[in-house]
Amino acid sequence: MAAALPVSPDDVRDAAARLHGVAHRTPVLTSRALNALAGSEVFVKCENFQRVGAFKFRGAYNAAARLSPGQLARGIAAYSSGNHAQAVALAARELGTGAVVLMPEDAPRSKREATAGYGAEIVTYDRYTQDRTALGEALAEERGLALIPPYDHPDVIAGQGTAALELLQETGELGALVVPVGGGGLMAGSAVAARALHPAIRLVGVEPAGSDDTRRSLASGERVTVPVPRTVADGQALPTPGAVPFAINRSLVDAIALVSDEEIVSAMRFVFERLKVVLEPSGASAVAALLAGRVGDLPPRVGVIASGGNVDARRFAELVAPA
Known part of the structure; x- marks a missing residue:
């Protein structure tokens, strides 16, 4: 019998009850233009509208x-x-x-x-x-x-999983869920929540190409450390995945997709122009993977978490303005 994971679906449900009336239930947006480019019906969970501007x-x-x-x-x-x-x-x-x-x-x-x-x-x-x-x-x-560490803690992971729980409660069954990966807490919590509701769902994490510690770690079966990366996605610029998230992601996550800084910025621009939403680089990485075709063959209905929008106006303009 497989060992129990450090975070259970009940932990995520308990966190949802604790957060009720305190955290925002963030909107889920759709876009015909995004659907056309992705080749699937895409549901974007907009955590940039969460309190403090991010899922954290x-x-x-x-x-x-x-x-x-x-x-x-x-x-x-x-x-x-x-x-x-x-x-x-x-x-x-x-x-x-x-x-x-x-x-x-x-x-x-x-x-x-x-x-x-x-x-x-x-x-x-x-x-x-x-x-x-x-x-x-x-x-x-x-x-x-x-x-309270940013991701390497069961209670933190359970709280992050409530974003995916809300998404799936609103959309019903999805064939895939695409999630940004930094330390791995959002991915881990999302994986626990999603797999409990829909056992066949495909779970895909997204990392910047220069910060692929989770991809390498999953490939090797143990946590791998990479040099501290330099990427526009500062929230994902980490050298090693967290121990607790990795224990979960190793068991539940199906694949890790990589995106370049240029693809992240292009996604920020697209989401701003078509969905009228501002995302920070880390918050746009999962959308970038869909737009760049990095996730592989997609099922008819896909969920994606846009994890945050904390970028000041000057930095946003510098990044998305045409060269």
């Missing part, structure tokens, strides 16, 4: 809400390039506690400002020379804070 609020709040009253009173620590930072900061504020967040020095200014705006203290580090996990653990221990 789901997992951060679910994990924070499960802390004991004593842990909450002492406060929360996190490390993140931006979206999880904002999510933890807002979750802490909602639950009446404080947050200290470790962020890379080159994190987008809009994400740093938003994190501070939610009331968090920010501590910076160099993502190319320092280990954020070790720094974050040391910071939490030194200050007596509860550490």
